[in-house]
Amino acid sequence: DAKTTQPPSMDCAEGRAANLPCNHSTISGNEYVYWYRQIHSQGPQYIIHGLKNNETNEMASLIITEDRKSSTLILPHATLRDTAVYYCIVNPETSGSRLTFGEGTQLTVNP
Amino acid sequence: ETGVTQSPTHLIKTRGQQVTLRCSSQSGHNTVSWYQQALGQGPQFIFQYYREEENGRGNFPPRFSGLQFPNYSSELNVNALELDDSALYLCASSRNRGSSYEQYFGPGTRLTVT
Numbered sequence: 001d002a003k004t005t006q007p008p009s010m011d012c013a014e015g016r017a018a019n020l021p022c023n024h025s026t027i028s029g030n031e032y033v034y035w036y037r038q039i040h041s042q043g044p045q046y047i048i049h050g051l052k053n054n055e056t057n058e059m060a061s062l063i064i065t066e067d068r069k070s071s072t073l074i075l076p077h078a079t080l081r082d083t084a085v086y087y088c089i090v091n092p093e094t095s096g097s098r099l100t101f102g103e104g105t106q107l108t109v110n111p
Numbered sequence: 112e113t114g115v116t117q118s119p120t121h122l123i124k125t126r127g128q129q130v131t132l133r134c135s136s137q138s139g140h141n142t143v144s145w146y147q148q149a150l151g152q153g154p155q156f157i158f159q160y161y162r163e164e165e166n167g168r169g170n171f172p173p174r175f176s177g178l179q180f181p182n183y184s185s186e187l188n189v190n191a192l193e194l195d196d197s198a199l200y201l202c203a204s205s206r207n208r209g210s211s212y213e214q215y216f217g218p219g220t221r222l223t224v225t
Contacts, residue, residue, distance in 0.1 A: 034211050043113070043201050043216025044154065087153055091211040097144050097203065098167055099211060101153030 003027070003090045009106040012082075018075040020105050022088030025069045030092045033064060035073045037084040038104070044087065047073065078109045113137060115204050115217035123223045124192050132187045132220045136204030142166075143185040144214065145177060148199040160185055161208050189222075197224045 005023040012018040024033065034049040048055055048062045050071075055062045061074040075082055087104040114137035124130050136143050142161045146154035156169040160179035174190040183204075189196055199221050203214040 032211065036214075041218070043115070043203070043218055044214075045113075045216070046212050046214060049212045085153075089211065093210070097142060097159060097205050097208060097210065097214055098156050098169075099146075099154070099214065100156070101146075103151070103153055 003100065004088045004102050006086075006088055006102060006105045008103065009108070011108050011110060012075075012078045014080060014109050014111050015077055018078040018082065018107055018109070020073040020075075020086050020088075020107060021070065022073070023070045024088070024090045027068050027090050028092070031090045032093055033062065033068075033071050034089040034091060034099070035060070035062065036087045036089065036099070036101075037082075038087070039081075039084040044099075044101075047086075078107075080109050080111065083107060083109045113204075113215040113217065115202065115215050117200075117202055117217040117220050119220060120218075121221045121223075123225060126192055126194060126224055128192050129188065129190045130192060130222060132189075132200050132222070133184065134187070134202035134204075134217060135184045136202075137215050140204035140206050140215070141183050142205045142208050143179060143183065144203045144205070145185070145187050146201040146203065147171070147196075148201060148219070149195075150198070154201055157187070159208070166208060192224045194224050197222060 035047040036044040085104040144159040145157040148154040158168040
């Protein structure tokens with residue numbers, strides 16, 4: 001069963017913020033939200049994760065709704081190099097390294 | 112660049128043959144996970160090796176097997192290849208079975224079965 005739902009594709013203009021939504025309505029209390037991305041011809045790359053508070057790092061921001069049923073990954077100033085498939089993953093912290101990927105969102109950043 | 116390397120980059124095999132794929136983990140990492148990624152799909156977990164022993168397996172048949180060596184590098188072996196085994200095979204390394212945010216993926220091996 002899919003734990004997350006993401007739009008299959010999105011477009012964004014270079015320099016603008018890219019907001020990628022993820023629905024995880026069946027998330028459990030001990031499950032975190034993780035985001036990875038996969039640039040063409042490369043392996044997935046970790047971006048950010050969170051439990052219930054908003055998080056920010058050098059790559060992105062993660063906004064999780066108060067009921068934790070959805071979240072948004074924000075790339076504040078998208079560049080052409082951000083064109084990739086973005087995966088939203090829900091996992092309990094104890095699941096360790098076993099990641100369950102869905103089909104993700106293909107983000108295309110246009111010049 | 113994650114420091115995780117995989118070989119070969121590409122290979123073509125015939126249905127029924129056997130294949131071995133290799134992964135060198137990042138320095139200091141003792142855990143390797145393998146994933147299969149079919150075209151247009153997200154990666155699917157095959158299994159994980161921690162300190163030379165299998166430590167968790169996904170929904171893959173026994174003809175998918177693996178090894179981990181004392182230097183923590185790893186092999187994925189697939190016997191009796193089927194056309195549906197055509198995919199990108201990814202390995203990821205981590206420390207001490209890792210966590211969901213501590214996975215460093217290699218670039219993958221593209222396997223084509225004809």
